[in-house]
Amino acid sequence: MSIAGKKALWPALCLCLALTACGGQEVATPVSADVTVAELARAVVESQDDLVGLPVLEGEDLTDHLSAFCGLETWKEGAVYAAGGMDAREVTVVRLADEASAETAADTLENYRLERQGDFFGYAPEEADRLERAVVLQRGSYAALLVCDDPEAAKESFDACLAGEFPLPVEEETALPVSSEEPEATAVMAPETEKLAEPTPTPEPDPTPAPPETPAETGRPILNPDLDTSGFVPFMEPNDTNMEIYDTSAIKAAWEIGDADGLSDKDAVILEKCREVLGELITEGMTDFEKELAVHDWIVEQGSYDQTVHNNPVHSGRTGYRDPYGILVGGYGNCLGYSTTFQLLMDLCDVECITVVGAAFDSLESHAWNMVKLDGEWYCVDVTWDDPTVGNGNINSVGHHRYFNVTSEHMRETDHQWDYLYVPEATATHYRWDGAGPLPQ
Known part of the structure; x- marks a missing residue:
């Protein structure tokens, strides 16, 4: 994810900085500055x-961000300004024991930048773009991540301050604490109870691992034995979040018999909301396509991506954010929440539908969407990405139907990855509708 068009540093630094670039990261030789x-x-x-x-992070919030979110293990000083939630803006600066440690920290911050970009990819395009343009710096024993609208100007200000050109006085109430009472003695380890798994190595740019010649045994039938996957982005399960699909069998059985007795409290609420929603949307004589479109558009209008999943490093959101409860009751969910809600409502409408658990962002981020069968042919539907989070909140009908009844080829071209041989291949276009013009008949 390289940042194009990098500018030269300020003249005062030209003689002491030797830059090389790797992805969004810049490294440099040591700089002497008392800042x-x-x-x-x-x-x-x-x-x-x-x-x-x-907002400036202090105390435990600062330590949690550097260790649990960024994946840093040691630092002498740390300073973080971060918006949080679905807002990617962030300035993180750390000072390490030496240049080698700073290089390692810069690698870790670059990996964190990529992970954050993947978090927002497809859900919040403006924030994903901001992270694409962000820069990671390494200057001597300092490492930094700058996520803002003008990262080049931010980088120049960082370097100028480091060179002592305009060191700013830091008021006592806004001064950021170091991570130890004796920062000069030893680097501080983040508390073991607050650490996640070891951070993964920085992904190589444009990874192109070859898919195995023979697919691994999965217990599922190969649906597309003749599909040539050699030119596809390989699918590798990211395993970055829980993608287990919520069991709705009891809800569907209760719907069929018209009796909610025996359901859990949660499932009983889900069933009641399904009855309410479908009672409003579905009328006698509707085609499967008309039912699908009505449900899709209701979910897009009713739901919003659960921004609280970005408030902690394990991406846990509010109650039911991964299943139909979140969308139906609270109007929030992640990709599993959107797709399982669509799946359940399609099941109750007797429209054949499956949920695809795959990935996005070159298989770095887990993702889920649906497929529906209309007139005997499969179509792909990504309700989550049809409901993007954008800054101005103004998305027209076309924006809300970018992934409505598209082909598998279109999904691959828009950075979706999955077990290609084990999922139906959608090639039909008759019921594709992009939000403009007449509806398919």
Whole structure:
């Protein structure tokens, strides 16, 4: 994910910095400057209109962010300004024991940048783009991540402050604490109870691992034995979040017999909401396509992506965010929440439908969507990405039907990955509708 068009550093630094680029990351030879990470972070914030007023993290929030979110293990000083939630804006600066440790920290921050970009990819296009343009810096014993509207200007302000050109006084109430009472003695390890699994190595740019010649045994039948997958982005399960599909069999059985006795409290609420929603949407004589479109559009209008999944490193959201409860009752969910809600409502409408658990962002992020069978042919539907989070909140009908009844080829071209041989291949186009023009008949 390289950042194009990198500018030269300020003239004052040209003689002492030797830059190389790797992805969004820049490294440099050691720089001698008597500045704190708090001054560096504040210099960046003050240089960017979009960063003014960004919350500063302190105490446990600071430690949690650097260790649990960023994946850093050791640091002498840390300073973080971060918006949180579905807002990617962030300035993170750390000082390490030496240059080698700073290089490792920069690698970790670059990996964190990619993971964050994957988190927002498809869900919040504006934030994903901001992370695409973000820069990771390494300057001597300092490492930094700058996520803002103008990362080049932010980088120049960082370097100028580091060179002592305009070190900013940091007021006591906004000074960011170091991670130890004796920062000069030893680096501080994040508490074991707060650490996640070891951070994964920084992905190589444009990974192209070859798919196995013979698919691994899965217990499922191969549906597309003649499908040539050699040119596809290989699917590798990211395993970055829980993608187990919620069991709705009891709800469907209760729907069939018209009796909710024996259901759990949660399933009883889901069933009642299904009756209410379908009672409003579905009328006698509707075709399967008309039912599908009505359910799709209701979910897009009713639901919103659960932004709280980005408030912690394990992506856990509100009650039922991964199943139909979240969308039906609270109006929130992640991709599993959207897709399992669509699946359940299609099942209750007797429209053949499956849920595909796959990935996105070159198999770095888990993702789920649906397929429906209309007139004997399969179509792909990604309700989650048809309901993107955008800054102005203004998405027209075309924007809400970008992934409505599209082909498998279209899904591959828009960065979806899955077990290609074991999932029906959607090739039909008759019921494709992009939100403009007359509906298919």
